Amino acid sequence: METDLLKTFSTVADARSFSKAAEQLYSTQSTVSRQIARLEEMLDARLFVRYGRHVELTTAGELLLPLANAIVTRTEDAIGIIREQAGGGPSTVHFGAVPMVMAHILIPLLAPFIAAYPGMSIDLMERDDAQLEEAVISGELDCGVMTPWGSSRVSAYHLLTEEMVLVVPKDHPLAGKPVVSFKEAANETILLPRATLHVSNLIVEAFRKRGLTPKVSSRCNYPELNKELVRKGLGIAPMPITLCSPASLDGLAAIPFEDPLTRDLHLIYPQDRPLSAAARALIAYVRTHVPKQTMSDGRS
Secondary structure, three states: OOHHHHHHHHHHHHHOOHHHHHHHOOOOHHHHHHHHHHHHHHHOOOOEEEEOOEEEEOHHHHHHHHHHHHHHHHHHHHHHHHHHHOOOOOOEEEEEEOHHHHHHHHHHHHHHHHHHOOOOEEEEEEOOHHHHHHHHHHOOOOEEEEOOOOOOOOEEEEEEEEEEEEEEEOOOOOOOOOOEOHHHHHOOEEEEOOOOOHHHHHHHHHHHHOOOOOEEEEEOOOHHHHHHHHHOOOOEEEEEHHHOOHHHOOOEEEEEEEEEEEEEEEEEEOOOOOOOHHHHHHHHHHHHHOOOEEOOOOOO
16 A cells, blocks of 8 residues: 555545645645545545535544554654665754753753754754643654653653742741741742643642642743742742752742652653654753752752
8 A cells, every 4th residue: 555645545634625635735636536536446445425625534534544644654754764864864853841941951951962963953942841742742842851740642751850949038937947838838829830831730739639729829931920929029939949049039038848849850752753863862862961850958
């Protein structure tokens, strides 16, 4: 069976239209129709039913679609790998992370790697955690770094366990304490990122596990803006310790939780899609250069 027939079938199924599929394939509608007819003849089964200007899959078509997608994807991956090994393919890696993870953890360690491989191009993309996993699954990203939450449809490697601390104004009653309890924090207004950043879900879940309901106020994904809100007395903010260097805490104090609160970072990549040599090299480098944990003094 010819792969181009399966690719045409997958495109029509996705577009639900012969004419739209023809546009996407830079072909003509008559050519697409002939290819589908040829595939149906080879399989001795009808794959589409027409409804006006759009089409729907038959039962046979629904059975074929995931298999066709897998065959087309594997074939294109194989061609890409062979071309890359022969020097004729691209050496670009599409790598994603949450903005603050990219800026504070990944860029410092990626800079030497980029300098050591001038022939490799790394396309850095910033996404929220929920979007990162979908981008790896779809093929938009080769790999990424995210905080896991719930079940996953990608392969994952644990990179880092990072402590979370509570950021409060320097004149706040909690500021002088060596550690803070979740019960004490629950009495305050909590500033969190949006739920698309999984660290937000982890914080809320940590309170709920202790029978507490945090009083969540505004949701902002930008740590420096949250710090400014804390300075203005609008709430307190749990944050990863890497965002709480002394230079960034003007007018603020960062206090560890009495019962340590942590978040994990995982390196994610496709479960069933082969990676280019460039992507594999980057993954190997990140795995060996990210520290395994970042904790406050006395807990490292």
